[in-house]
Amino acid sequence: MARFSRFGQPAIDYASRIIPGYGGDAVALTSQVTLNPGESSDFSADALRNGVGESLQIDTLRWTIDAQQQVESADPPTSAIGMPGGGVEISISFGGNPITAGEVPIYCLGTSVGQDVEHAILGVADDTNTEMLLGAYAGGIWEFDHPLTVDANETFSVHLTHHGLQNLPVVVSLSLTGRAGRELPRSRWLPYVASWKPPAFDPHVPTAASPSIETSTERDLVNRINGKLHVSRFIGRLLRLGVTGAPLGGASVIQNNERVFPSVEEGISGQPTTEWFPGAVDSFVTISMRDSRANDNIPAAQPFRMVFEPESHAWECPHVLDENGYYIAQITLSVPAVLDASVQPSIAMIGSWEGK
């Protein structure tokens, strides 16, 4: 099979997602938890347990985060907010095997399909306010490279943390979807993701002569499983917090007045406005990368968007990484006078391995 399909996109192994002869019944294991800012919580193991009495083939993890207006209130916000995908981190293990290497920003699990469907605003218009908003949520889908077999009574261990980037409670919903049936073929594949989330940049600090630099360690983008990891892609996201205007520049002359979209997350009183769409800062944050085999994967620092293309936020590069192999990434911000309060990068390495 060709390693790349049309237009150079890595071939998704659709053949392995089609179960020959028997499709099984559609199944979704779902759970939900409410998190207050700064809070951590576990999903109910029973909710994510395979209780159907036969094997499941799980091929997709879906998440939504619904922002609430007030602490311990079910009332929806009256303004739209974004960012929850960057503000909530998740760790997952299954049968003693890590699915995530520690906590991973939840919006780094899967590639973006469409920027305009990654978040949504539920609202109705009236005669005075054409955007009287009733609620806001963000969502994403992680399609596994190979189905994951879940035997009867097996369950997932899922832990979530709300890092309090915005002082709003959120309801996090998780859904593991796939097929159920006695005749389903077994899969030995397990998904895996490792991530690196450096401290957020303070954009007011760097200068061209003295840039802000953050470097990952051997313990971040690492293969912690007992075997070879089949890496399918890297995902890179930049979350801008406290957006107050054009991202770069000053009074009448603006360096690159790019704002791909206007701020879709209008500020809620007391909350910073956030953006996680590609913006000018994607050109001014640069990244270089090398691996544990002494390869210069990105020898010269490149603009963030050149590595993680703006549509999918992903770099598709299917390859195999040895046990304990790792990548070292270095992120640099060198342009001063950014008006944002902070810029939070996060990078994830997505793959799968045969270990079940």
Next chain:
Amino acid sequence: MPGYSAPLLLGSQLTITRGQVLRFDADDLAPRTLIPYEINSIRMVAYPEIETEGTFVGATTDLKGFLKWKFMNGLLPLTDHFVPMWTLTPTRQKISEFGGYYEWRFKRPMLIGPGGRIDAEVQLQANTPNAGSTPTVTVAIAYAGMLRGDLEALPRMTDVPFCSAWDTTVVGYTGTANPADVLRNPLRQTVDVHSLIARIQSDESGLEGDDSSELQVFDPFGRVMNRFGPIQFHAMFPTDTREFPYSGAIEGGQHFAVRLGTPPSATYRPMISFLGSRREILP
């Protein structure tokens, strides 16, 4: 002991002003190791470094066809001279183009031997509009691919992508019919074509031009593609992709023929290309 493959992303950056032709630093466009590698896409991004508030090159930082690119791997051309940036790809989500980002995704990866590289040159159209002073445009390029240390032996042949375009902003190419030296295959090898791309630019506003005028496209053997006569641009090249999927070969010396219903003008600059690939002996 077999080697391994590893991700690779090479890139370079420069600044350019109107009318200039510049070459990217070749040292940045090759890996720092003598092992074969493959490239599966060329990524381009461009944005004005200084803009007066409220004025842009175009309505966004999207430089469309004002930037022209030329790529060579040794003596193997990837483009037929300079081709407009936005004719190297179907339209993607607007979020990428508004950010000035375009990506030429190869249908098949291109293998490059140890020490080889793809050289890149870029040209900024002399009459690129901007209400401010002389714009300095920052242009970055990146090649995404893989180091292929896992190859025990180099194959004799490799796939090489190819693009030829009719750019009606070029002096001498502004008629209603394209000359035989554009939209052509200047090579000896047959090129497998997978897409025709058409874009229309307004040189005055920097925006997209009117796409309701008509055209006729003839394949390399002179057969008209739309047997019912001229067809509107947006009917053949829909707004969401600007692509006409095409599956066929163009032999050396052949060309596509396009007939426009409306002569090109400052506000109506069609740019039409084909994308394909051919097999070449690995240099």
